Amino acid sequence: MKMNKFTSALVGLGVISLAGVASAAPITVYITGSTAARANFYTACTTAGDIFATPSATVPAGNAAGVISPSPNNANSANTITFEGTLKSGPLAGQDVIINCSWTGSEAGISAVAGTTLKQTLFQAQNPNAAPGGTQYSLPGQPPLYLTPASGYATTGTIQSIEGAGSQVNPDFTMADTSQKVSQTPSPALTQYGIVGIVSFTPMKGYESSPDATYGRVTNVPQPALAAALIAGESLNAYYLTGNSADSVDGIGIIGRNLGSGTKVNTMLNAALLPVSQLVSQTSLNGTYPAGTPGTLTFSGVYGPAASVSDNPVGNDGYDSGSGVQKSLNCDGSGKGIVYLGYLGISDARHAFLNDNTGAGGTGSAANSGTAVYLQFNGVYESDTAIETGNYTWWGQENLYGQAGQVAPQTQIGDGILTGLTTQINTTVNPGGNVTTTAQNAIIPVPSMQVYRSQDYGNPLQGSWPTPYQFQH
Amino acid sequence: MKTHLYKAALLAALGVAGTTMAHAQAGPALGGGVLGLGFNDAAGPAAAQNDYVINLGSFINFTTTYSASWSISQSAFDSSFISQDTLWANNVAVGVVGGLQGPGGAIFITGSQPTITSASTVNNALSALGGVNTGNYSSSSGIPTDPWSSAVAASPTAPGNAANSVAALIDNPMSNLSNGSATLTLWDASITGTSRNPVLGSWTEVGTFSINANDGADTITFRGINAVPEPATYSLSALGGLLLLALRYRSSRKVA
Numbered sequence: 001m002k003m004n005k006f007t008s009a010l011v012g013l014g015v016i017s018l019a020g021v022a023s024a025a026p027i028t029v030y031i032t033g034s035t036a037a038r039a040n041f042y043t044a045c046t047t048a049g050d051i052f053a054t055p056s057a058t059v060p061a062g063n064a065a066g067v068i069s070p071s072p073n074n075a076n077s078a079n080t081i082t083f084e085g086t087l088k089s090g091p092l093a094g095q096d097v098i099i100n101c102s103w104t105g106s107e108a109g110i111s112a113v114a115g116t117t118l119k120q121t122l123f124q125a126q127n128p129n130a131a132p133g134g135t136q137y138s139l140p141g142q143p144p145l146y147l148t149p150a151s152g153y154a155t156t157g158t159i160q161s162i163e164g165a166g167s168q169v170n171p172d173f174t175m176a177d178t179s180q181k182v183s184q185t186p187s188p189a190l191t192q193y194g195i196v197g198i199v200s201f202t203p204m205k206g207y208e209s210s211p212d213a214t215y216g217r218v219t220n221v222p223q224p225a226l227a228a229a230l231i232a233g234e235s236l237n238a239y240y241l242t243g244n245s246a247d248s249v250d251g252i253g254i255i256g257r258n259l260g261s262g263t264k265v266n267t268m269l270n271a272a273l274l275p276v277s278q279l280v281s282q283t284s285l286n287g288t289y290p291a292g293t294p295g296t297l298t299f300s301g302v303y304g305p306a307a308s309v310s311d312n313p314v315g316n317d318g319y320d321s322g323s324g325v326q327k328s329l330n331c332d333g334s335g336k337g338i339v340y341l342g343y344l345g346i347s348d349a350r351h352a353f354l355n356d357n358t359g360a361g362g363t364g365s366a367a368n369s370g371t372a373v374y375l376q377f378n379g380v381y382e383s384d385t386a387i388e389t390g391n392y393t394w395w396g397q398e399n400l401y402g403q404a405g406q407v408a409p410q411t412q413i414g415d416g417i418l419t420g421l422t423t424q425i426n427t428t429v430n431p432g433g434n435v436t437t438t439a440q441n442a443i444i445p446v447p448s449m450q451v452y453r454s455q456d457y458g459n460p461l462q463g464s465w466p467t468p469y470q471f472q473h
Numbered sequence: 474m475k476t477h478l479y480k481a482a483l484l485a486a487l488g489v490a491g492t493t494m495a496h497a498q499a500g501p502a503l504g505g506g507v508l509g510l511g512f513n514d515a516a517g518p519a520a521a522q523n524d525y526v527i528n529l530g531s532f533i534n535f536t537t538t539y540s541a542s543w544s545i546s547q548s549a550f551d552s553s554f555i556s557q558d559t560l561w562a563n564n565v566a567v568g569v570v571g572g573l574q575g576p577g578g579a580i581f582i583t584g585s586q587p588t589i590t591s592a593s594t595v596n597n598a599l600s601a602l603g604g605v606n607t608g609n610y611s612s613s614s615g616i617p618t619d620p621w622s623s624a625v626a627a628s629p630t631a632p633g634n635a636a637n638s639v640a641a642l643i644d645n646p647m648s649n650l651s652n653g654s655a656t657l658t659l660w661d662a663s664i665t666g667t668s669r670n671p672v673l674g675s676w677t678e679v680g681t682f683s684i685n686a687n688d689g690a691d692t693i694t695f696r697g698i699n700a701v702p703e704p705a706t707y708s709l710s711a712l713g714g715l716l717l718l719a720l721r722y723r724s725s726r727k728v729a
Contacts, residue, residue, distance in 0.1 A: 281596065313576075315574060
């Protein structure tokens with residue numbers, strides 16, 4: 001942050017002009033938050049004319065223009081990635097900007113930018129590393145870790161360590177799938193840049209190499225059944241979802257995210273219609289708590305055969321990234337008497353559907369892994385059209401926030417990111433069909449919506465979205 | 474907090490150490506694995522329709538040999554009830570419930586001995602409870618806030634509005650204060666089995682909560698049914714014994 005503070009001070013003192021800033025050394029900003037938005041952010045940073053007028057051409061071999069961190073942190077699904085280019089919009093247009101990204105989840109992002117730390121207490125019943133009376137762990141990514149310039153953006157460290165600061169330095173920006181008002185960090189009030197798009201989610205069921213009849217009958221997730229499954233966990237009989245009284249042997253296991261996740265917040269508020277902080281009973285397939293990261297649910301890397309897959313209930317905990325949910329859903333969950341359901345952002349869901357598990361953003365199946373299956377929500381498959389018309393309601397608003405009381409040049413870069421990201425999202429075209437037939441957009445342009453929300457959550461109302469695209473709090 | 478400080482000062486003056494006193498905790502939600510104590514006042518006027526919820530800490534602590542004390546925030550209690558309801562001392566209700574969902578967990582609840590035998594039902598109730606916000610707020614707060622009066626019980630005779638409220642699913646843990654005080658019996662049942670087929674154990678008595686919400690008292694104490702006397706009690710007893718011996722010695726010398 002030294003360069004930011006230095007530059008900001010110079011601008012504030014009038015020592016240098018903004019035009020002078022535009023030709024100065026790169027300004028680095030740090031962004032965190034929503035994993036559901038990372039693919040769109042990637043596109044907005046690698047497409048000339050969106051966030052950057054010209055994404056940097058000086059990149060590692062095989063990278064898209066603008067991506068300066070080497071593989072494996074160079075794909076649109078990477079949780080840590082670094083971009084560079086000349087800013088497209090605003091008074092800093094032409095300025096070389098490095099955007100260092102650490103996608104840790106919406107709630108974790110809001111907390112990090114606000115300078116607080118989300119914590120949760122885990123007990124031995126779920127996490128064998130915990131003390132008998134429970135152990136309080138900081139959520140993964142608290143504080144977020146960023147790729148370091150000293151390592152050539154290959155390894156990570158805190159902003160404090162990168163900048164050589166004497167105390168903790170908070171990220172500049174965060175993307176969030178929900179507003180700060182309904183988050184677990186409602187204060188201090190962050191700088192609100194606005195809603196950049198509509199972020200959608202979908203339920204899926206996990207892979208089974210030897211599915212039973214009940215598995216085949218689970219095709220739809222009604223809202224009441226989703227709420228019941230989240231609350232009750234595996235003790236809920238599958239007939240809640242199938243409506244078939246024969247489905248009383250199999251239970252429903254929810255594989256989901258932790259309390260740092262905006263995907264989970266949207267699942268609670270907009271899909272299950274439950275209070276956001278209500279406890280859930282989730283599980284994982286081959287999810288463990290490694291000794292080195294004792295409070296972090298981590299996928300073991302083993303997808304099968306079924307006998308090698310363990311059902312490990314995690315209570316109110318879950319994965320800190322959609323990729324963990326994806327990998328558990330690509331595990332072979334056969335023979336456990338449970339139909340496993342997960343909830344994901346559209347990008348992660350696509351990877352689960354394609355069984356992409358050979359590496360970060362990989363494109364092939366791993367040994368014994370299999371395809372996860374899209375499910376309907378209230379009888380409707382996710383699609384751009386269904387969301388735009390109010391027919392499908394499992395979606396939220398993608399927000400951009402900055403630090404409380406943020407000033408230039410960060411505000412100017414924030415405006416540039418908002419403009420560029422909105423430009424990118426507004427160019428997306430409704431592909432038609434639904435998730436089962438055609439790849440849908442992870443974030444949908446607000447102007448294409450024919451319904452809107454008057455508050456941060458709940459069922460949408462008919463009509464165009466009021467401008468400006470942000471809720472008044 | 475006043476009582477806490479007073480007791481600490483008293484113990485320090487007596488040179489007694491080792492007595493533990495837990496602090497009430499504030500936070501956005503109770504979360505899993507803890508016991509919550511909630512006050513509400515459905516019998517009072519509209520302005521008194523508030524909840525005040527205190528996190529009592531990990532359920533693991535609550536054994537038959539445990540004893541601890543907590544403070545009631547006088548300002549929170551006053552603003553929620555005393556300044557809103559002249560009859561607060563008998564209108565305000567209080568109860569304790571908590572635990573951890575799933576195998577390895579347990580349910581704790583005050584009141585008469587519960588009869589529920591379904592672990593799944595208990596899990597549902599604990600799910601709602603864990604989302605309850607701590608601190609003081611309106612009893613009618615809605616999503617995304619989760620009030621005690623909805624998730625636990627609206628009053629000693631009415632369940633919460635939530636379909637899976639503790640009172641609707643298990644039993645009503647609330648009792649009215651009597652002249653600002655209440656004594657509540659705590660029961661528990663462990664959860665074993667598997668996540669698919671959880672099993673609820675038998676209900677056993679754990680101990681007693683004593684609540685005194687009167688200004689100047691503001692304390693919550695818990696004493697397990699097998700709790701040994703606190704070191705302070707031993708010390709006071711010893712001090713009393715010494716005083717008696719001294720008085721007897723003086724008395725005997727006068728006689729002599």
